[in-house]
Amino acid sequence: MINTSTLDPIVAAILEATVRAPSSHNTQPWRFQARQQTIQLYADRTRALPVSDPHDRELIISCGCALLHLRVAAAGIGVASTVRLWCQPDDPDHIATITLDPAGAAPASDAELDNYIEVRRTYRKRFEPRQIPDSVLDELCAAATAEGASLTVLSSEELRHQTAALIADGDALLWHNPSWRRELAQWMHPRRTGDGLTVPWLVAPFTQAVVRSFDMGDGEAAKDRQYADESPVLAVLTTAGDTPIDWLCAGQALARVLLQACQHGVQASYLNQPIQLPELRLKLQTLLGDPGNPQILLRMGYPAGEVPPSPRRHFQEFLDS
Numbered sequence: 001m002i003n004t005s006t007l008d009p010i011v012a013a014i015l016e017a018t019v020r021a022p023s024s025h026n027t028q029p030w031r032f033q034a035r036q037q038t039i040q041l042y043a044d045r046t047r048a049l050p051v052s053d054p055h056d057r058e059l060i061i062s063c064g065c066a067l068l069h070l071r072v073a074a075a076g077i078g079v080a081s082t083v084r085l086w087c088q089p090d091d092p093d094h095i096a097t098i099t100l101d102p103a104g105a106a107p108a109s110d111a112e113l114d115n116y117i118e119v120r121r122t123y124r125k126r127f128e129p130r131q132i133p134d135s136v137l138d139e140l141c142a143a144a145t146a147e148g149a150s151l152t153v154l155s156s157e158e159l160r161h162q163t164a165a166l167i168a169d170g171d172a173l174l175w176h177n178p179s180w181r182r183e184l185a186q187w188m189h190p191r192r193t194g195d196g197l198t199v200p201w202l203v204a205p206f207t208q209a210v211v212r213s214f215d216m217g218d219g220e221a222a223k224d225r226q227y228a229d230e231s232p233v234l235a236v237l238t239t240a241g242d243t244p245i246d247w248l249c250a251g252q253a254l255a256r257v258l259l260q261a262c263q264h265g266v267q268a269s270y271l272n273q274p275i276q277l278p279e280l281r282l283k284l285q286t287l288l289g290d291p292g293n294p295q296i297l298l299r300m301g302y303p304a305g306e307v308p309p310s311p312r313r314h315f316q317e318f319l320d321s
Contacts, residue, residue, distance in 0.1 A: 007034060007319075010079060010102065015039070015315040017073035017117050021255060023062035025049060025187040026310050028195050030066045030095075033320050037100040041067055042320075043093045051183040052174070052276050057247050061295060063095050064251015068147070069117060070098060071252075072259065076114025080104025085248065095248065116262035121309060123267035127301025131232050136264045143260040144237060148246075149253035150292055154234040162287055163236075164228035166280050167297070168221035170273025173280075175217030185211040194313035228271055231299035236284070238292030250295040261300060268300040 011034045023029060029047040033040040043063050048056055067083065074081045080101040088094040137153050144151035154160050174180050185208040190201030199207045210216075228234060237254055239246040258268055274280035275294050284294050 008037060010077065010100065011037065011039060012315070013077060014070060014073045014079070014100070015318070017076070017114070018066050018070040019312050019315045019318060020117050020120070020309075021062070021065040021069040022120075022122060022258065022310075023065065024053060024058040025184075026196050026198075027059075027062065027187065028313060028318070029059045030063050031318050031320055032315075037102070039070065039098045039100070041070070041095040041098065043095055044318075045093065049183055049187075051177070051179045057295075058272075058276075060095075060244050060247040061251040061254065064248040064253075065255040066251075067096055067098075067248070068252040068255035068259075072110045072113045072255075073117065074098075074100055075106035075108075075110035076117075078102070078106055078111070080106045085245065092244075113256070113259040113263070116259045118309070119262045120258050121267050121303070121307050122269050123301075123303050123307060124269050125307065126227070126230060126304060127232055127267075127299075128304050129230075129232075130302055132264075132266055132300065132302075136261075136266065137233065137235075139264075140235075140257050140260055143256045144253040147253035147256055148239070148249040149295070150238045150290075151253070151257060152236045152238060152288055152290060152292075154236070159287060160229065160234055163234055163274070163284065163297070164225045166274040166284055166287070167228050167271045168225040170277055170280050171221035171224055172217040173277055174273055175215050175220055178212075181215075182212050185209075189311075191311045194311045194317075196311075198311060224271060224273070227299060232301040233299070234271075235298045235300060236288060236294050237296040237298065238288070238290060238294050240292055242293040246293065247295065254296055257298075265302055266300055267303045268298045271297045271299055273297075 027047040029044045031042040031044045048059050071081050082099045084097045087097050141151045187196040188199050188208050189196030190204050191198045239250050274284045275297055281294055
């Protein structure tokens with residue numbers, strides 16, 4: 001942690017909200033440099049997932065989520081922002097340069113979304129058995145489009161069942177891989193560590209040992225298939241291309257969709273197993289009948305109860321001097 005006593009209070013407030021962004025396995029794979037009213041966003045590849053995300057696709061999507069949160073948090077305190085993407089071609093870790101303009105006009109729609117950064121959760125339980133209105137789904141699709149991606153809602157029961165079957169197949173294949181299980185276990189942390197998938201600290205070593213040692217694919221497949229079938233909405237976020245810039249667009253689109261959903265009391269979680277496996281990703285793309293590249297598979301609905309926020313490290317831990 002570096003000394004941030006001289007950090008601009010506006011920048012500090014923005015970064016504090018930015019690190020609430022979602023990330024794969026709650027790895028929080030981003031770093032920042034801040035000088036006056038300019039923020040540099042970097043990918044932190046020391047927090048990569050080489051087994052489940054060998055090309056850092058999800059890592060860049062996570063950085064895109066952080067970038068959208070940064071834009072929204074700035075707007076929330078009345079600060080306009082200008083973003084330049086990958087402006088250092090010789091440094092692939094340098095994602096974006098964000099210039100803040102307190103005298104500029106921040107988008108009102110972004111300012112409104114700032115109210116939901118602390119509300120958004122990854123909701124891993126069953127949703128209430130009620131449907132999301134079509135008008136809300138239309139808003140969410142428009143939110144994805146605004147960031148250069150597409151959100152496809154799986155409307156037919158047949159398509160939902162076929163997608164649920166792919167999710168189950170993905171669970172079976174991933175859990176059968178000892179390297180994938182070891183990687184998952186590595187990111188199962190007590191809440192006090194501030195990152196990872198939270199487990200109670202007293203049972204964390206036991207839980208990690210069980211995950212590393214046993215193929216629980218059948219049980220996970222059955223559970224996730226039921227979640228997929230029962231969820232009010234299954235939706236796939238796609239992009240036209242499949243390059244790092246597309247992944248960054250997907251991350252910003254995902255974050256905007258999730259915050260927009262919170263405006264209507266809707267939460268989401270992820271069933272990305274088919275997208276993490278190339279052979280199943282192609283099958284999902286074929287099922288959709290869409291030339292776009294699947295990036296995120298969401299289940300969405302109204303939460304049946306409250307869940308605590310995922311832990312986060314303090315924003316100062318992400319700052320480079």
